[in-house]
Each structure stands twice: as structure tokens, then as C-alpha cells.
Amino acid sequence: MIAKFEIPNIFVAMACAVFCSQYAAAQFYTVTKDSPVTVEMHKREVYNTDNKNDSAPPQISSIPETVIGVKNMPQTLSASIVTTSKSHFQQAPVSSGLPDLTIPNLIAEIEKNGIKYPKIVLAQAILETGWFKSPVCRNKHNLFGLTNPRTGKYYEFNHWTESVKAYYTKLQYRYKGGNYLLWLKKIGYAEDPGYIRAVISVLKML
Known part of the structure; x- marks a missing residue:
């Protein structure tokens, strides 16, 4: 209880x-x-x-080692194949007697045509084409955004090597010395005021 x-x-x-x-x-x-x-x-x-x-340029290690700008693209395709890895800078197979678009082939073609400052020119090609994936590059084989002054339209080439030759015959032949980047700015190569800075950013990646 x-x-x-x-x-x-x-x-x-x-x-x-x-x-x-x-x-x-x-x-x-x-x-x-x-x-x-x-x-x-x-x-x-x-x-x-x-x-x-975010504003800093990406490091080279962040760029795919297969095809620039195109993920998982089969390297058997003949459409502007560009390898990026410095350890894979072998010459690409030649089809129809003309080289495929690769970094080493592009550098070799630039030097072959007696173009000065090949590394800067390479950076320009990368920048102009968005790592070689732009329609102007793939459809017109125009690596440098070269336009016809009479029509204002992009030049169309049968092969990318013709674009490299045109870079000299239509542009660099006028260069007489001095700072090349400042010269590009002076002649108004690109309308974008930040173009030279963008080229320098690409150069730091190479």
C-alpha cells in the first residue's frame, strides 16, 4: 500500500x-x-x-589530352584533330599528303612559312578558334579569324595550312620589328580591348 x-x-x-x-x-x-x-x-x-x-588561366593539366575542345572524339576522325599533351606531341598521320591539325604540325607549319614569334601565333590560333573547335576553324579551315576586307567575311581555305600561309601574306609581312604584341594591338588585329591580355593568358599555358 x-x-x-x-x-x-x-x-x-x-x-x-x-x-x-x-x-x-x-x-x-x-x-x-x-x-x-x-x-x-x-x-x-x-x-x-x-x-x-576563376579569373586566372586554367592550367595545362586541366586540358584534355585527347582532342581540344571535343570530349571523347575518336581520333580516327580526320576533322581537325589536335592533341594537347606535351608528352604526346608526335606527328599525326598524313592523309592525302597534307598534315592533320595538331599542335606540333601547326608549329612546324608556322616555322616553315618563316613566321616570326611562332609561340604567339600559336596562342592566337588557339584563342581565335576556341581550342580549334569553332565553326570557322572546322568548316572554313581558318585558324586566325582572317577576313576579306572587301566583303568583311571570313576567308575560306581548302586546308588549314593555307590559313597559316595567309597569316604571313595578309598580315605579318607588314611587321617591321619591335614588340609584336603591341604591334598587333596597334594594327587593330582584334576589336576586343582585352585581346592582348587573352593572348598572354594562353601563352602562360603553353
């Missing part, structure tokens, strides 16, 4: 148990509710930190 004075104590204990469980549940709910906010804040902080160097 429970004594009368023990009953209030039982009620007090039960009340404490109910109150404490509700308080503990309330505490857990608060932590759980706030957790997603903390995670999102962390994600934003990581994102902002990772994007601090």
Missing part, C-alpha cells in the same frame, strides 16, 4: 520525466533544423574559396 505522502512525489517524478523528454526533443529538433543551414553556408564558403582564382 502506497502511503499518501508518497503520491505527490510520484506525480512530481512523472512530471519531470515528461518535461525533460520534451525539452530534450526540443533541443534535438533545433540542432537538426539548423544543420542544413550550416551545411549550405559551408558549401557557399567552399564555393567562394574555390572561385577566387
Whole structure:
């Protein structure tokens, strides 16, 4: 038999148990509710930190080693295949007596035509064609965005090697010395005021 004075104590204990469980549940709910906010804040902080160097040019290691600008493109295709890895700078197979568009073949063609500053010219070709994937490059074989002054339209070549020759005969033959990048800016090679900076950014990748 429970004594009368023990009953209030039982009620007090039960009340404490109910109150404490509700308080503990309330505490857990608060932590759980706030957790997603903390995670999102962390994600934003990581994102902002990772994007601090967005304006910097990508490193050469971030460029695919197969085909520039075209992921998983079979290298058996003859359409302007360009390999990027410095460890894979072998000459590409020659079809119809004309070389495929590869980095080493392009450099060789630039030098073959007596064009000065081949590395700058290579950077221009990369920039003008968006790593050799632009329609002007693939459809017109025009690597340097050369246009006909009479029509304002892009020159169309039968093969990319003709575009390299045209770079000299239509442009660089006028160069008489001095800083080549400043000369390109002076003659208005590109309308974009940031063009020279963009060329320099590509040069840093090569």
C-alpha cells in the first residue's frame, strides 16, 4: 500500500520525466533544423574559396589530352584533330599528303612559312578558334579569324595550312620589328580591348 505522502512525489517524478523528454526533443529538433543551414553556408564558403582564382588561366593539366575542345572524339576522325599533351606531341598521320591539325604540325607549319614569334601565333590560333573547335576553324579551315576586307567575311581555305600561309601574306609581312604584341594591338588585329591580355593568358599555358 502506497502511503499518501508518497503520491505527490510520484506525480512530481512523472512530471519531470515528461518535461525533460520534451525539452530534450526540443533541443534535438533545433540542432537538426539548423544543420542544413550550416551545411549550405559551408558549401557557399567552399564555393567562394574555390572561385577566387576563376579569373586566372586554367592550367595545362586541366586540358584534355585527347582532342581540344571535343570530349571523347575518336581520333580516327580526320576533322581537325589536335592533341594537347606535351608528352604526346608526335606527328599525326598524313592523309592525302597534307598534315592533320595538331599542335606540333601547326608549329612546324608556322616555322616553315618563316613566321616570326611562332609561340604567339600559336596562342592566337588557339584563342581565335576556341581550342580549334569553332565553326570557322572546322568548316572554313581558318585558324586566325582572317577576313576579306572587301566583303568583311571570313576567308575560306581548302586546308588549314593555307590559313597559316595567309597569316604571313595578309598580315605579318607588314611587321617591321619591335614588340609584336603591341604591334598587333596597334594594327587593330582584334576589336576586343582585352585581346592582348587573352593572348598572354594562353601563352602562360603553353
